[in-house]
Amino acid sequence: MLHPIRCVLQRSLHHGSCRRLSLSAQCYNTGRKGLVLGVYEKNKEEENLVLTQAGDRFDAIVSGKLRDQLTRSGPSLKKGKSRIFYGLNEEFPSVVVVGLGKESAGFNQHEVWNERKENIRTAVSVACRQLQDMEIEQVEVDPCGDAQAAAEGALLGLFEYDELKKKKKKLVSTRPYGSQEAEAWQKGVSYAEGQNLARYLMEAPANYMTPTKFAQIFEEQLGKLGGDVKVFTRSKQWIEEQQMGAFLSVAKGSDEPPVLLEIHYSGSPDPKEQPLVFVGKGVTFDSGGISIKPSSGMDAMRADMGGAATVSSAILTAATLKLPINLIGLAPLCENMPNGRANKPGDVVRAKNGKTIQVDNTDAEGRLLLADALCYAHGFNARAIVNAATLTGAMDVALGSAATGVFTNSSWLWTHLQEAGAVTGDRVWRMPLFEHYSKQVTESALADLNNVGKYSRSGGACTAAAFLKQFVTVPHWAHLDIAGVMSNKDEVPYMRKGMAGRPTRTLTEFADRLSKDKNPS
Structure with missing residues (x-):
């Protein structure tokens, strides 16, 4: 049976046909093959090239020709730079050697x-794309001492949304x-296929990825995983x-029509264990409503369902692994x-918990969806609630694409999120949740709150988080504003340009x- 996440990536949105995008070894067969090998930067005192274990083994197979060719071809390879060699070995006619940076690299406290x-992900992605450009269909990859990071680099690097071309x-x-x-x-x-699924969903045109279609994809694919999952x-x-x-x-x-997608994954040996609840904003297209956005760049608002895409894909990955x-996912899905x-500026609406909201800007709609979804999330006796949303342009201004902004009332949650981001390279950064910001949304002329x-224009990401806080009573809650990490130009070197699917791997x-960690403190 095909990998469940891979099945989603194979299905054409237009015709329902199957097509493989970047697969693991499941369909591997003999034919034209390429090989990716890593090499570390030489220290000044080192005379010989420092290959990985896999590189040393291959060099022994080819009687030292790899080292010889590397030495003759120029100076030591820098991080992320590659060279390709032909004819070293009959099984692998094309061998790409790529720089891994310093062998001593580890946790970087300043970069968090x-x-x-990160060096492995970048290096492997560079080499795999180079072989892809040569139309080599089968690639074996040096694990470079961290097979998980190498696999992530390969699959994240090869993915490109060309579904409709x-x-x-x-x-x-x-x-x-x-x-x-x-x-x-x-x-x-x-991990990589989970993020690629989120990228696929976010990249798809809004006339293809409607609320109904989004829900249908997860209903079909999660349904194949059996009794542990209900949709x-x-x-x-x-x-x-x-x-x-x-x-x-x-x-x-x-x-x-709007849809609320609700996913239950019961993976704990104790069925009564409190669940972790993920909530994701799912606006499949955001025109801004009556407070309409400028036309330039509005097409990118097909990805305003990035919160729903990342949390749902993370749960699918968790269930696959x-x-x-116990996980519950909630994705309120609609168009704006x-x-x-449509809502008009000045309209007053009532949330599920009875609070009234004056809607002074219809383009601040994501927090309205999340308000009701967060109220609903409280009915599951959650161990913790984490929501993700492409919520504010102010978050992009504050952090750019370097990290996801996190607003939380729980240092326990924050520690786990920060550690997760350090491992995946998809970082998070803590932002303030001061009462100072709450006062700015609770002073409304017509209602309990203003949206x-x-x-x-001041502290827009912070006031949005303060608004959501009005619908939270649990002691462990985190709001992830992912607007700044929604897309990738060239900031993440192991992904092509386009929607980023961040922070799926971190979630x-x-x-x-x-x-x-069964005991939050």
Whole structure:
């Protein structure tokens, strides 16, 4: 049976046909093959090249020709730089050697990530893309001492959304070269394919990735995992019965019906264990509503469902890996459009918990969806609630694409999130949740709350978080504003330009860590 995440990536949105994008060894067969090998930067006192263990083994097979060719071809390879050699070996006619940086690299306190893992991801992605450009279909990859990071680099690097183009990138299958680290490699494959699924969903045009279609994808794929997973696609009628007036007020501006996708994964040995609840904003297209956005760049708002894409993909990854934790995912899905029924600036809507909200800016709609979803999340006796949303342009201004902004009332949650981001390289950064910001959203002329701060341009990401805080009563809650990390230009070197699917791997790693920490403090 095909890997469940891979199945999603194979399905064409347009015709329902199957197509492999960047696969692991499952379909591997004999034919034209390429090999990726790593080499470390030489220290000044070192005379010989420092190859990885896999590189040393290959060099022995080819009677020292690899070292000889590397030495003759120029100076020591710098981090992320590559050279290609032909004819060294009959099995691998093309061998790409890529620089891994310093062998001593590890956790970088100033960068708050594991530099060694990042170097491996970058190096492997560079080499795999080079072989892909040569139309080599099968690639074996040096694990470089960390098979999980190598697998992530390979699959994240090869992914490109060309679903609707006639001319497509050559499909490449990958597997580890001479490695006994099959389990770590497969974990990296699952992590990367989870993020690639989020990228796929975020990149898809809004006329293809509607709320109904989004929910259908997860309903189909999670349904294949068996009894540990249950999926509910909640209709507009159900949403009305739940009195989610804030969510419905956004959805009424579109002809596309709203959906609340609800996912339950019961992976803990103790079925009564409190679940970790993920909530993701799912605006499949955001025009801004009556407070309409500028036309330039509006097409990118097809990815305003990035919160829903990342949390749902993280749960699918967790279920695929059978992590021993109970997870619930909630994704309120709709479009924000400016028809005659749409919210108007100054309208007042009522959230599920009874609080009224003055909507002074219809483009601050994500917090309205999340308000109702957070109220609903409290009904699950959650161990912790974590929401993710492409919520504010102010977050992009504050941090850019360097890290996801985290607002939290729990140092315990923050520690686990920060550690997870350091491992995945998809970092997080803590932002203030001061009462100072709460006062700016609780002073409203017409209602209990205003959906924008009274000083609209000041601390926009912070006032948005303060607004969400009004719908939270649990002691362990975190809000992840992922607007700054929504897309990738060239900031993450092991991913091509386009929607980034961040922070899917960090959420998966975070869930993995919480599954091992049963006692929050």
